[in-house]
Amino acid sequence: MNIKITNYCIFTNNSIVVNNDVLVYFESTDFDLNTKKIYKNLNIDYPKFYKMDCNSKLGFITVEVLKQSTFEFSEDTCVTAYSKAGSLDTDKKFHETIKNSTDFYPSPAIFVYTLANIVIGEICIRNKIKGENFCFISEKFDINESIEFIETLLQDKVASTALLLWVNYDSSEKYECFSFVLNKETKDHLNSNYLTFNKENLTKLINNGRTNS
């Protein structure tokens, strides 16, 4: 089974690269500043964005850019997300609200984001994706493992499309998100320039996405 990368977007603290174009080079590495910029530039009208924690904003914005306002996900898209930190940044913020007896004040608005998979929830809600959704924690983005997983998944399930994500928010200065839309090859793809979903191409796209400053 041949799988094609039909869309991708890589968001780091230096730039956003989408489908071979560098959308923007950031002057600052600050997460809030950069996501605000993207949100405004894309004219995204989605008030729920303001409630999201950083990890969810990171994944959400990357997928919004990937869509380029033209792409629509099928309902059966399999969403697979990997992360190292998961919700750790938000976990620490939540912990601050409960650690002292004198100002014990747990907030449900923060607590709901103290799970690694909520970023998937936000993406599914926005894009009406109702298919398989997997959430993994790993030490790094393992290209071999993720390729093997997507291949095995698409082989076994009815879906023909997958959205693969690496969402990792460490701090306001250190974050990155890779997103790839993957499709089982069909006749329509035969004359396209779509890259095959393999180690060489994935490595190339990630390296290109990361080294911009």
Added chain:
Amino acid sequence: MVFVKSHAIISPLGIGSEQNFDAIKNNKTALQPYLFKDIGTLTVSKFDQNYLYDSLGDISCNDNQITFQEYLCIKTIEQATQHLEINLKDSTTLFVFSTTKGNIDILENSNFNAEKLYLSSFAKTITKHFQNKNTPVVVSNACISGVQALEYAHLFIKSRKYKNIVVCGVDVVSKFVASGFFSFQALSSSPCKPFDSSRNGLNLGESCACIVISEDESSLEIKSITSSNDANHLSGPSRTGEGLVKSIKQTLKLAQLNPENIDYICAHGTATIYNDEMEATALQQCDLNTKPVNSFKGYYGHTLGAAGILETVLAIKSLENNYLIKSMGFEKLGVSTELNIQSESTNYVLKTILKTASGFGGCNASLIISKS
């Protein structure tokens, strides 16, 4: 084909699947009042850690920084694999973990290295103990983590990448999690009552459970497992239940089975107003609402990342013994569809069972196991 090779539970109700099943057969519940600083008294299921360390003994290792959660996993995996002939060190054996918060209580306790907050590090500590060199897989997908970890294992036994996969789920009731659920007002101050008309919230619980999945034939076949997303709301299930319906229907389809073939449903049944109503609706839409159904959360509370594994083991014990366990806490039906809640523990011929799970983020999952 994919089979269940063995299983184990370590919980406040006992050590081993057998001890746990006997306990719940005898109506024992692990739920008790527990005073949380700054929160108050909650009904929870919590380990007596000292008793456990005394009963199970130390773990000999160079790294004396083993957390309670890591200790539990190691001991539970040992329980599940002690009589097996599989080589845990072998590259054909993979470890898959299921947990929502892992070592989160480290935030309160600086005795441990902060690196252990990363779930990948938590997992590696355990596989290092068993001298397995494969990078462990960690599934962290809210309350469907357990069922999804089994789904991962199913995929990779089926694809023949591994011969045996050790799936282990764990979570503890930390102040972190208790505070969070408390802030949601999702907790009941008394023992929870799944599907009951007077239900008013869930109880949190701690447990560790393990299932060894294998290509080696056994009498228990895992037919299929799927997941889905409601795409509706982050912290409340879809009122229509369509996400869970989607997963159940797909799981049935992949197993090439009809609703009539299901003998019993082990539900998620958290005892919140919304979850139980949603599950009832979903079961009805799948023509499953006449089948016997129970929730184990009246015995163990909601064990989060462990729930999907723990409850599947108990469903497997039911299957192995042709015995249905009553849904603890249930007295009077309190959902808008007719359901067949198991109100007493009894002998019952079982061949094929369905397990369901749902979680924050709108995720759902279901699995079918059949006995030959």
